[in-house]
Amino acid sequence: MTANGQTTNPAGRPPHGAMRELNTEERREWQQTTLATPPRPYGLDARLQFWLEDLVFGKERTLPKFRAREIVARSPYWAWEQAAFFLAGKVRDRSTRARRLYDSLTETRTEQDNEAWHVVILEELIAARGIQENPLRFRLMPQLMALGVYQQFWLLRVLNPASSYRLNADIEDHAEHEYAALVAEHPGWENEPFPSDLASGYAPYESLADLFRQIGADEGLHKELSLARMAQGESAP
Ligand SMILES: [Fe+2]
Ligand SMILES: [Fe+2]
Known part of the structure; x- marks a missing residue:
């Protein structure tokens, strides 16, 4: 147990959410496969979100x-976590x-926790590089977009769960391809260390590219988890 009462994983690190920890070689294979795999045929709603993100945050990675x-x-x-409380009343037994x-609360929490780790790591890297950004564009706008996307996904989960899972699979697939391309754009990251007490609690890594x-x-x-939920239909958590 950690000081705040959280259970640690077998490696003695704090919980880091929904992830499949790969080794360096498997991560390289993941990148090659992702770069060689075409993106999913994204829905109009997903493409609209990506267009909006490019508009607000710029096209460059x-x-x-x-x-x-x-x-x-x-x-x-x-x-989905919030909608689960609303939808629980539909089940009689x-x-x-x-x-x-x-199950629903547990699964959606682990994915949220993993995304939060990604934010924390990026936050530290941005601070380490001394990157200055426009606070309205890169601090306020993500908050407003997150609130809008929350409402969109709550409604979709209640009214049309399959489309909610499909849209998230599109977003995750896009993110997966974007990270593969980002690492490819920075060959210097292959040998660049990123010493961080916190990020080493997320996963062991050899370089910034590896991380x-x-x-x-x-x-x-x-993405796989969202596609599995889509296949499960109504009984999906
Ligand atoms: Fe993420
Ligand atoms: Fe994700």
């Missing part, structure tokens, strides 16, 4: 843009109702 997107990426899980609510590959692979897992 910058660290403040990735941090902003990570803040927004928490919203679907936050909305007491044990099924409790179990489904518990970002793990983050990108997390997005691929989130």
Whole structure:
């Protein structure tokens, strides 16, 4: 247990949410596969969100843009967690109702926690590089977008769960491809260390490129989880 009472994982590190921890070689393979795989056929709603993000945060792959997107990426899980309390009343059987609510809260929390780790790591890297950004554009706008996306996903989860899971799979697939491209754009990151007490609690890594590959692979897992929920239909958590 950590000082604040959290259970640690077997490696003695604090919980870091929904992730499949890869080794350096597996992370390289993940990047090659992702770069060679075409994106999903994104829905109009997803394309609108990506267009809006480019408009507000710029087209280039910058660290403040990735941090902003990570803040927004928490919203679907936050909305699903909240909607679970609302939807629990649809189930009559007491044990099924409790179990489904518990599973839903647990799963959506782990994905939110993992996205929060991504934000924290980007925050530290931006601070370490001394990057100055416009606070209205990169601090306030992500908050407003996160609130909008929260409402969109809450409504979709209640009215049309399949489209809610499909839209999130599109967003996660896009994030996965963006991280693969970001690492490819920075060959210097292959040998650049990133000493951080906090990030080493997320996962062991050998370089900045290695760390970002793990983050990108997390997005691929989130996509898989959303597609699995879509396949499960009504009984999905
Ligand atoms: Fe993320
Ligand atoms: Fe994600």
